Amino acid sequence: MLDFLAENNLCGQAILRIVSCGNAIIAEVLRLSEFIPTVFLLKDRADQQRYGDIIFDFSYFKGPEFWESKLEAKPELQDLDEEFRENNIEIVTRFYLAFQSVHKYIVDLNRYLDDLNEGVYIQQTLETVLLNEDGKQLLCEALYLYGVMLLVIDQKIEGEVRERMLVSYYRYSAARSSADSNMDDICKLLRSTGYSSQPGAKRPPNYPESYFQRVPINETFISMVIGRLRSDDIYNQVSAYPLPEHRSTALANQAAMLYVILYFEPSILHTHQAKMREIVDKYFPDNWVISIYMGITVNLADAWEPYKAAKTALNNTLDLSNVKEQASRYASVSERVRAQVQQFLKEGYLREEVLLDNIPRLLNCLRDCNVAIRWLMLHTADSACDPNNKRLRQIKDQILADSRYNPKILFQLLLDTAQFEFILKEKTEDYQPKDGITSNGLDRLHQSLIKKMPKPGVVAHACNPSTWEAEAGGFLSSSQPGLQSVRKARVESVNNPQCSSSSYMFKQMLSEKQSKWEHYKKEGSERMTELADVFSGVKPLTRVEKNENLQAWFREISKQILSLNYDDSTAAGRKTVQLIQALEEVQEFHQLESNLQVCQFLADTRKFLHQMIRTINIKEEVLITMQIVGDLSFAWQLIDSFTSIMQESIRVNPSMVTKLRATFLKLASALDLPLLRINQANSPDLLSVSQYYSGELVSYVRKVLQIIPESMFTSLLKIIKLQTHDIIEVPTRLDKDRLRDYAQLGPRYEVAKLTHAISIFTEGILMMKTTLVGIIKVDPKQLLEDGIRKELVKRVAFALHRGLIFNPRAKPSELMPKLKELGATMDGFHRSFEYIQDYVSIYGLKIWQEEVSRIINYNVEQECNNFLRTKIQDWQSMYQSTHIPIPKFAPVDESITFIGRLCREILRITDPKMTCYIDQLNTWYDMKTHQEVTSSRLFSEIQSTLGTFGLNGLDRLLCFMIVKELQKFPQYVSEDYPERENCSGNFKNAHECCQPSKKHTNSSKVYLSAITKTQKIWSAYLEAIMKVGQMQILRQQIANELNSSCRFDSRHLAAALDNLNKALLADIEAHYRDPSLPYPKEDNTLLYEITAYLEAAGIHNPLNKIYITTKRLPYFPIVNFLFLIAQLPKLQYNKNLGMVCRKPADPVDWPPLVLGLLTLLKQFHSRYTEQFLALIGQFIRSTMEQCTSQKMPEMPADAVGALLFLEDYVRYTKLPRRVAEAHVPNFIFDEFRTVL
Secondary structure, three states, X not given: OOOOOOOOOHHXXXXXXXXXXXXXXXXXXHHHHHHOOHHHOOOOHHHHHHHOOOOOOHHHHHOHHHHHHHHHOOHHXXXXXXXXXXXXXXXXXXXXHHHHHHHHHHHHHHHHXXXXXXXXXXXXXXXXXXXXXXXXXXHHHHHHHHHHHHHHHHHHOOHHHHHHHHHHXXXXXXXXXXXXXXXXXXXXXXXOOOOOOOOOXXXXXXXOHHHHOOOOOOHHHHHHXXXXXXXXXXXXXXXXXXXXXXXXXXXXXXXXXXXXXXXXXXXXXXXXXXXXXXXXXXHOOOOOEEEEEOOEEEEHHHHOOOOHHHHHHHHHHHOHHHHHHHHHHHHHHHHHHHHHHHHHOOOOOOOHXXXXXXXXXXXXXXXXXXXXXXXXXXXXXXXXXXOOOHHHHHHHHHHHHHOOOOHHHHHHHHHHHHHHHHHHHOOOOOOOOOOOOOHHHHHHHHHHHHHHOOOOOOOOOOXXXXXHHHHHHHHHOOOOOOOOOHXXXXXXXXXXXXXXXXXXXXXXXXXXXXHHHHHHHHHHHHHHHHHHHHHOOOOOOOOOOOOHHHHHHHHHHHHHHHOOOOOOXXXXXXXXXXXXXXXXXXXXXXXXXXXXXXXXXHHHHHHHHHHHHHHHOOOHHHHHHHHHHOOOHHHOOHHHHHHHHHHHHHHHOHHHHHHHHHHHHHHHHHHHHHHHHHHHOOOOHHHHHHHHHHHHHHHHHHHHHOHHHHHHHHHHHHHHHHHHHHOOOOOOOOOHHHHHHHHOHHHHHHHHHHHHHHHHHHHHHHOOOOEEEOOEEEOHHXXXXXXXXXXXXXXXXXXXXXXXXXXXXXXOOOHHHHHHHXXXXXXXXXXXXXXXXXXXXXXXHHHHHHHHHHHHHXXXXXXXXXXXXXXXXXXXXXXXXXXXXXXXXXXXXXOOOHHHHHHHHHHHHOOOOOEEEEHHHOEEEEOOOOOEEEEOHHHHHHHHHHHHHHHHHHHHHHHHHHHHHHOOHHHHOOOOOHHHOOHHHHHHHHHHHOOOOOOOOOHHHHHHHHHHHOHHHHHHHHHHHXXXXXXXXXXXHHHHHHHHHHHHHOHHHHHHHHHHHHHHHHHHHHHHHOOOOOOOOOOOOHHHHHHHXXXXXXXXXXXXXXXXXXXXXXXXXXXXXXXXXXXXXXXXXXXXXXXXXXXXXXXXXXXXXXXXXXHHHHOOOHHHHHHHHHHHHHHHHHHHHHHHHOOOOOOOHHHHHHXXXXXXXXXXXXXXXXXXXXXXXXHHHHHHHHHO
């Protein structure tokens, strides 16, 4: 009969693909559950207030028109809704595709069952498939996986969140208009069940059976599957556990399947007492806590509480006497096997001959160890016991008491067992895999994975990684061809990179079995030939006489040995035993004992024959049994409860890492469960799913080993304290009398001791060899470096967060003291990191610069998200990392991060309403007290504290703030601005009256009238202009500090960038003069990249930057002109300080005013600036003419202010003076200078 899983068997391949897809869907759901956008949870009050009107549950479908009309009635809600769509449509689509895959899975399974019933698959019916070993496994798995994926979805993604995501997808996608969309069916399947995974939450009535029945499934199929699971050992696992007391462990996977599938036919749980008694007696006589899939645990005492028949059947198992008996039994077993394993683990005990002679004994010990570990871990787990359930609490207390449970002892047993298994399977150094994926192929697969996998933190769709198929198919398709059963597949999994690090010792013995057997046969035959030659008299041997009979006999024995056939192992074994007996008899009957040399030859030959028997007995079944027995998938989640014990063990003894390596590899056996069918089906999902589970395991390894960097940094903090506060730096020249004072032997000894402790921790992690965990290669050196980076990031980020929190009411400002304090902290980190790098073999300065820059850039990016419509999520950020995450802290004010608080504090203390900026001194003074507030020294302090990255990030954030302010101006002059009522006509009249070509007889009245009629908008206009100007001053100061530090610290870089910039500008100017000359193409990133370097080096002018794109605005020059002359009366000229505020009660600061107007005009077409300057020129000329006609002795203050504005404009823009002189005659400027 055709193999059920053969490639040309359509029936087998169809159900195999369905099961493969089921495992991939569960992995995708688990992966996505870590990326649920927090806004869909609506747990935060701020989220509820902001998004409550645009995020809907299924109540939306009762009247979608009503809800949409509410949105359309409020433009601000529409805008928020559009922003929300742009930010979340990608991740919502991913979730929808996963939900759709679940529905498609059950539809495909139902279609497959219909095809079986309708005879689509020739000679195959439901009954015949269930008679086939592979067929019944796959059909049971198909239904079981559907139940698991429903439970996992409900556990990981709560019902309300699912509903909100589905409604959002419906609203934002084309699903509502698509005729092919099965949105209704998906919504019916995945609507909220009322279940909550929160501790203490009540279980909904009829859950989960009502949930499982939302899509009808063939009842006959369910009944037959349950029948098979009740009666058969479908995976033939019992042969791996021959002892009766191990039967429940042997059938544990099948028991988990039966538990899930029984919810599809809940009547059995409710009323079929005989069936439930049979099920409990077979699967749960001594256990009631089970793992249903990848460590998801269930306590049957709680799960079956609502079902009468199930609860009654389980009462015998949960009887306190039975609980006590089982707990006591496993306590004694664990004590016995712990002593055995420790004996086996003694150095030099497990030699090859011991292994070959004691295989049954070793396997029995392995079984007892793993069974005891499984029972104790499951039945003492906190996750399996609801603390609010009195009965469960009583049972658990009974177990803890009777089993004398000690988590440290259980962990030690797990550690020893894993080490024991690892030694049995450990690879030899020179052995290379002979089949499956070669090491070279594995490297290529690994490289392919790295290239094709998304960035760390980015979710990847498990069900459709089509782009990976080409790279991976060639390597993976050959690893498990035509597997016939799960038991056979477990052997192949040794070759599979998802399941083991390489070929193991036992695998090597299997591979070398024939060559060793042939070697022993040859050696034995040669010994017999040599003895025949001795008795022939040809070869002289002491006191051995010629004996032709013995000569012939030994030659015959030699021929018999050579005739042994490896392929016929049974006959060869019997014949070998007979040959051994014959050699013993010949020694006894022919009185050969007297000749020691002959006896030695005979003993050697018997030894070789014994070795042949041992070697022929090395069976593949032993490896299969070891794989089955060593399964640790039940602890995929429970292992986390031992993390603190692992970390404490490492803290006490860093060399413990080598033993933990074996435990991690044992845990990697859990990957067999989800990957087996995917691999058999040659599915392209293999890479995605294996990457997910391998990544989870590696993340756990990192979590456990993170204790080493944490301990290192604890010691490092002490070193920092000693170096910063206690140890005095030795001067270049020192009097010998003071040598003892500077020696400070005590503190220096303490530093040396701490340094030694750090090096010991480092040595501990480096003792762990490079290991392949799943498909991810774990390099201990890289692991150490990543751990150090992670701890550094955590501590530096916390220092920055805590150090830059300001009290806005503090006078004077806390800014400088906090910067100095933070600078000392950062300097301590930096110095100690530099000191320790040689002792831990890392590039300290490189790590420091990379991680500090990453922290600052990430925080700047998150702060800038406030100004972006489309936010950059964590999983999209180029600065955030999965393995080395940058921590996020709760905001303490309107700013999200420390960089925002720093920026807003600088803006607060340099507020133009409160301070006066003196350009010549680069200093801000308080307007009322005239005391210095801050100066350019502030930016030097920021540079020394946060470095170039901090100043550059501050500059970038200021750019976003300037953009926000500049975007207000088109609104101020638009018709919709409420304060601009009736202003449009006034602007038009002013524009006609103030034409530069016109001559006014009474200009002061014309200007005063225009200002009076438009004064309503000036207060908001002034505030925005001053903010822009203030931020431009700050950007100039930052650029100056960056440029000076760059020229001082990296003069070659500064010179190179400056010259490159000039050369590029020269080439671009040449191109505009002659278009035939070259110019960078659109896809050339040179200009973009060089800009980043120039801004980081401070080689740029913030005043020349275009921040926003603008449209043509009518009367824009006259608006700005009227605004300027409206502010001039508030200012007065001071010979020492220039233009200053006339009255502190009506504050206007001159430099921000000038720079704000200059920046605003720069955003529009240059003709607007020309018109604006012309209007100022006309204002000056008219005012001076009126002054002359009225014979006023002094130049009017407004004219002085306007002339100063022109001078400052020319100075800041670095334009030639003729630009101003084109609008104002030279003699006016000359007279103005005499006034100055």
